[in-house]
Amino acid sequence: MSTILIIDDSSxxxxxxxxxxxxxxxxxxxxxxxxxxxxxxERESPDAIIVDLLMPxxxxxxxxxxxxxxxxxxxxxxxxxxxxxxxxxxxxKLGARSFLNKPLRPDDLIPAIRKVLEPSxxx
Amino acid sequence: MEIAPQDLDGIRxxxxxxxxxxxxxxxxxxxxxxxxxxxxxxxxTPDEFGQLASQIGTERYSAISLDFRGAFxxxxxxxxxxxxxxxxxxxxxGEEPSDxxxxxxxxxxxxxxLKEIGNILINGVMGSITNVLKSQLTYSLxxxxxxxxxxxxxxxxxxxxEAILLAETHMFIRNLNIEGKILMIMGxxxxxxxxxxxxxxxxxxxx
Amino acid sequence: MIQQANLSIIANFSDALPVGICIIDxxxxxxxxxxxxxxxxxxxxxxxxxxxxxxxxxxxNTHAFRTRIHSVLxxxxxxxxxxxxxxxxxxxxxxxxxxRVQQTSVIGYPGGDPDHPCAMIIIEDVTELDRExxxxxxxxxxxxxxxxxxxRAEEALEKLNVKLNLLSSVTRHDILNxxxxxxxxxxxxxxxxxxxTQAEYLAHVRAAAMVIQNILVFNRQYEQLGIEEPTxxxxxxxxxxxxxxxxxxxxxxxxxxxIYCDPMLEKVFYNLYDNALRHAEGATRIExxxxxxxxGLRIVWEDDGTGxxxxxxxxxxxxxxxxxxxxxLFLVREILAITGITIxxxxxxxxxARFEISVPEGAYRIGNPA
Numbered sequence: 001m002s003t004i005l006i007i008d009d010s011s012x013x014x015x016x017x018x019x020x021x022x023x024x025x026x027x028x029x030x031x032x033x034x035x036x037x038x039x040x041x042e043r044e045s046p047d048a049i050i051v052d053l054l055m056p057x058x059x060x061x062x063x064x065x066x067x068x069x070x071x072x073x074x075x076x077x078x079x080x081x082x083x084x085x086x087x088x089x090x091x092x093k094l095g096a097r098s099f100l101n102k103p104l105r106p107d108d109l110i111p112a113i114r115k116v117l118e119p120s121x122x123x
Numbered sequence: 124m125e126i127a128p129q130d131l132d133g134i135r136x137x138x139x140x141x142x143x144x145x146x147x148x149x150x151x152x153x154x155x156x157x158x159x160x161x162x163x164x165x166x167x168t169p170d171e172f173g174q175l176a177s178q179i180g181t182e183r184y185s186a187i188s189l190d191f192r193g194a195f196x197x198x199x200x201x202x203x204x205x206x207x208x209x210x211x212x213x214x215x216x217g218e219e220p221s222d223x224x225x226x227x228x229x230x231x232x233x234x235x236x237l238k239e240i241g242n243i244l245i246n247g248v249m250g251s252i253t254n255v256l257k258s259q260l261t262y263s264l265x266x267x268x269x270x271x272x273x274x275x276x277x278x279x280x281x282x283x284x285e286a287i288l289l290a291e292t293h294m295f296i297r298n299l300n301i302e303g304k305i306l307m308i309m310g311x312x313x314x315x316x317x318x319x320x321x322x323x324x325x326x327x328x329x330x
Numbered sequence: 331m332i333q334q335a336n337l338s339i340i341a342n343f344s345d346a347l348p349v350g351i352c353i354i355d356x357x358x359x360x361x362x363x364x365x366x367x368x369x370x371x372x373x374x375x376x377x378x379x380x381x382x383x384x385x386x387x388x389x390x391n392t393h394a395f396r397t398r399i400h401s402v403l404x405x406x407x408x409x410x411x412x413x414x415x416x417x418x419x420x421x422x423x424x425x426x427x428x429x430r431v432q433q434t435s436v437i438g439y440p441g442g443d444p445d446h447p448c449a450m451i452i453i454e455d456v457t458e459l460d461r462e463x464x465x466x467x468x469x470x471x472x473x474x475x476x477x478x479x480x481x482r483a484e485e486a487l488e489k490l491n492v493k494l495n496l497l498s499s500v501t502r503h504d505i506l507n508x509x510x511x512x513x514x515x516x517x518x519x520x521x522x523x524x525x526x527t528q529a530e531y532l533a534h535v536r537a538a539a540m541v542i543q544n545i546l547v548f549n550r551q552y553e554q555l556g557i558e559e560p561t562x563x564x565x566x567x568x569x570x571x572x573x574x575x576x577x578x579x580x581x582x583x584x585x586x587x588x589i590y591c592d593p594m595l596e597k598v599f600y601n602l603y604d605n606a607l608r609h610a611e612g613a614t615r616i617e618x619x620x621x622x623x624x625x626g627l628r629i630v631w632e633d634d635g636t637g638x639x640x641x642x643x644x645x646x647x648x649x650x651x652x653x654x655x656x657x658x659l660f661l662v663r664e665i666l667a668i669t670g671i672t673i674x675x676x677x678x679x680x681x682x683a684r685f686e687i688s689v690p691e692g693a694y695r696i697g698n699p700a
Contacts, residue, residue, distance in 0.1 A: 009161070012133035015325050054139065054161050081143025081251075083397075086156040102140045103255050144397070151394040152415070189407050215415060235433070239412040243398070250406040262407040264435055 002117055003027040005046035007037030007063065008079075009055045013102070017050060017079070020106045026113070034058025038066050041074060048116050050109075053080040053087070064094035075116035079104065124315050126166050133321045135164040137255055138290040138305060141248030146294055148243050153214040158295040162305075167287045172276065175289075181271040184304075185234075187241025188268065188278075191249065193260035195316045197309030198279045199249060201241035202272070207301040212236050214296050238267040248290070248305050256320045272306070279308045286314035336441030337362050350420065350432075350453035353439050355446060356403050358383045367453065370422035370430055387420055399436055402449045408437040413456050420453060431460040495553060502546050509546075512539050551661060555594060560669045562588045562695070563595050565629070569618060571596065572603050578613060584620035584629065590693040592668040601658040602631055602685060610635025610683060627694040629687040637679040646675060669693050 004026050008014045011032070018028045029044055031037035034051070035058040041049060053060030060078060067076065077098040078091045088099045098112040139162055150157045167175060184202045191197060203211065212233055242265045253260055268275075276284065288307040293300055309317070337353070340362060344351045350367035354360055363378040371378075384391040390399075398409040411419055411434040419434040433456045439448040516536050523529045565584040574580060580603075589595070606616055613635030621628045638646060645651050649660040663673050670690045677684030 010132050010136035010139070011129055012136045012321070012325060054159055056161070081140040082159055083144055083147030084150045084156060086150070102136075102143070103251060144401075148394045148397060151392065191407070235412040235414045239410055239415055242408075242410045246398070246401055246407045246409060250401045250404065253405060259405050260407075261438075261440075264408050264437070265410055 002047040005049045007031045008052040034063040049076045141251035145244040145247030160293040162292040176273045190263035191260045194258040195313035200306040201245040202304040285311035352451045431457040580616045582618045586697045627689040632684040634682040643675045
């Protein structure tokens with residue numbers, strides 16, 4: 001079963017994501033800031049990462065840059081309240097595989113996760 | 124009622140989602156990217172807020188009010204200090220920003236523009252709260268006024284003036300700092316319903 | 331069915347309203363179009379119902395518009411669209427070819443089927459208001475421009491004034507130095523002069539030099555006029571400050587009265603006193619009285635000397651008049667005029683001089699000395 005790393009400073013939001021994912025039999029691990037998320041990504045090697053953008057201590061953009069620099073190829077889905085096209089373009093340019101907006105919609109998140117987990121979806 | 128850190132976290136996230144949506148629309152209207160920060164959220168009783176208000180001072184703000192009724196009822200304000208309001212107006216109308224923003228008077232033209240800006244922000248936040256909590260509310264049409272924060276609170280009927288939720292956000296547009304506050308004033312019963320609804324969602328999630 | 335019934339109720343009252351009303355469903359399909367909107371757009375309700383709003387008005391088909399309308403359809407708060415940011419919501423051309431300026435509110439439509447949310451678009455015509463606002467704004471911009479220009483002109487004048495004052499003060503200083511030189515050498519020349527004609531010529535030179543000196547002294551005083559802000563002065567303190575040396579006693583009856591005047595006011599009383607000493611032959615006293623009247627305060631300064639001849643009563647206030655510098659009373663009138671105070675001579679020749687100083691309301695106070 002795939003393990004998903006959820007990085008979001010809001011425990012409320014992490015809970016909503018975790019519920020959505022565990023309903024679909026995914027295993028979840030969590031971090032409440034980008035720095036801890038980066039450590040867990042390296043240490044736990046999850047199958048996919050869901051990351052928020054606005055966070056203290058390494059924000060989502062910095063997280064994307066950091067995993068790119070470290071050569072980590074785990075697929076990343078950005079889930080943010082920022083709906084600006086410019087933000088979406090920047091995230092995709094920094095290697096995010098999918099860009100979703102909050103509030104979380106299970107009908108958007110689950111297909112996005114499944115897509116990045118497909119073997120052909122891996123870079 | 125006792126407010127736990129998780130409750131504040133949930134409210135902050137809902138405000139964050141709402142402000143993000145509002146900022147997205149403002150970004151499209153200004154043609155500029157808006158940088159967002161994490162909102163700060165705090166909850167007060169009227170007495171506590173009285174103390175805070177004395178620290179905030181009697182600065183006059185542009186405020187857009189929205190009365191809401193339903194599962195929880197009260198008044199929401201989107202509040203913009205004068206200098207931030209001028210930056211926003213200049214950005215949206217495409218005028219060159221001037222140095223003495225705070226000293227420029229507001230005209231009826233500005234009031235109309237600010238009403239729409241405030242409407243966008245407050246709708247983002249109210250929309251985010253009602254969407255996630257799956258609550259149906261009815262609303263008044265938004266209205267515009269200029270006042271200090273204590274006066275804004277006084278405008279709300281006594282029975283709806285028991286819990287005050289203050290969210291402070293900063294947006295940066297072309298590197299200019301725009302400060303905005305969202306103020307939700309509710310009766311304690313309404314506020315409990317809001318918090319309880321949020322806890323339920325978290326509990327459902329835990330199940 | 332309920333929806334149809336509700337729509338017909340809306341049609342009944344909305345056709346009587348001076349606002350445009352349109353109802354759309356979730357797909358932005360028009361389900362209602364009132365008579366006012368039909369009049370503005372030239373498109374009837376029958377023609378519009380069933381058509382898609384975004385197809386008809388592609389300007390509305392932006393992400394920002396769609397998002398905001400969708401949040402209303404999702405049960406969110408009303409959305410307002412200011413005429414200042416969006417000239418029109420549904421473009422409607424008027425007979426003169428210009429577009430109707432619109433202020434729009436989009437609210438959830440409560441009369442519809444709860445499973446099929448709809449939104450009501452309410453459009454107010456604010457063309458006239460917009461025109462007025464624009465005209466007021468133009469007037470304000472013009473006024474601001476004029477104020478800025480005037481400010482610039484004032485600043486330029488101020489700079490020029492500073493330069494002129496500097497030039498005048500330097501020149502005055504240099505001339506006064508030269509007069510001192512003249513004075514010194516005149517003294518030597520006068521001592522050496524044995525010829526009476528020569529002595530008489532030298533006396534003329536001295537007199538002319540003294541006139542030049544007096545003019546320069548006056549010039550310095552006049553330059554100070556109006557430089558400092560007017561303020562309140564107690565009359566009795568100013569009069570007491572005059573050193574009479576018991577030559578001509580002053581009787582004063584103006585207890586506790588203050589007047590608002592240029593700080594050179596002390597020169598006014600000093601000059602009046604000096605004037606009496608020089609010209610009021612046979613005078614034994616000066617009397618000063620203050621009388622509040624309906625138009626203000628009247629200060630009367632009178633002596634019992636020879637008085638001023640009828641045909642000189644105005645002349646004495648002109649620059650250059652008189653036997654001394656010809657500046658004293660001219661300066662007196664100028665100082666007083668700064669705060670609207672006037673002075674005239676109203677005495678009777680042979681009985682003494684009488685100066686009437688009229689202080690307007692607001693420029694004097696009693697019992698509250700500054």
